[in-house]
Amino acid sequence: MARAIIAGAGALPGLLLAAGPACVVRLEGVASAPLDAPEIAARFEQFGQLFADLKAADVTEVAFAGALARPKFDPALMDAETMALMPRIAAAIGQGDDTLLREIAAIFGEQGFTVTGAIDLRPDLVADAGAICGAPTQAQEGDAARARAVLEALGPLDVGQGAIAARGQVIGVETLQGTDAMLRFVSVTAPGSGGVLVKRPKPGQDLRMDTPVIGPDTVMKAAEAGLSGIEIAARSVLILDRDAVADAAEAAGLTLWARA
Known part of the structure; x- marks a missing residue:
């Protein structure tokens, strides 16, 4: 199972990378630390492109790691996939962080990706x-x-x-x-x-x-x-x-x- 780490700020992405081989998704505007791993560049406004890039890399498992601020979406940069998802995302944003993150996990799940938690990968932490x-x-x-x-x-x-x-x-x-x-x-x-x-x-x-x-x-x-x-x-x-x-x-x- 190929894994991707969707990297936020801080040390956690690197600690999860130590759990086994993975590529790293770097989101535009997120100050994630350099890591010795293949990278996929992504934007919050382009979920469709991200899903396509992950599948092209044979990724089936994703792990979210590190601090991420609430995204600001530029409508001019949105791909069709993101535009279709925006009503769900906007509704979740108004209900709190946990609701938003559950919705994001559900979206990745619908694309066929398994969302794995940091504790599952590094129970020693x-x-x-x-x-x-x-x-x-x-x-x-x-x-x-x-x-x-x-x-x-x-x-x-x-x-x-x-x-x-x-x-x-x-x-x-x-x-x-x-x-x-x-x-x-x-x-x-x-x-x-x-x-x-x-x-x-x-x-x-x-x-x-x-x-x-x-x-x-x-x-x-x-x-x-x-x-x-x-x-x-x-x-x-x-x-x-x-x-x-x-x-x-x-x-x-x-x-x-x-x-x-």
Whole structure:
């Protein structure tokens, strides 16, 4: 089965390439890192051309990896296939990221491609439940529970994958702007809070298309925001370079653990 990695920004496309031979789809306007693999150039406005190029390369499996901003479609550049798909895509865009990504997965499936998730290709990048660096205190467990409750309540609204609580109060919720923006907000509005960042999928989220991720940079930004710990969902949050993440947490004095 020939595989294609549809590459967004960040380290994940390269990590998935390490799982086995693949070509890399580079989307116009997306700052994806150079990789040692055959490439297919693509545009958001030209799904028909992309499908044709993938089939010509005998691709039967696709994996989405890395950060992708919501696309801006230039009608003047759309091929006939994309024009026909636009009503579906436009309707999905108005319902949130998970709905949009599920629709994109369905479209690829209708073309005969299997959509494979990052966790399926690199199960070594997720953590089982338990401590990764240090052990959470009772207060940290309480803050994590509060942040989890908020994420569960917001799940049906398809808002975000992260929340921060400190001393029982919610001080940050991830929205479209992402985790880094939430951490910057907390660093300004609640410096030195000692709070806990919880990172986990939205309830029912399609992990094939969008898997939550943390890396050393997440840990450093959490420390800069004055947090004391990070809780991630076991087996469903990717850790980019686990050793570096654990070292960064230890150096910053942050507790890091996974919870089922």
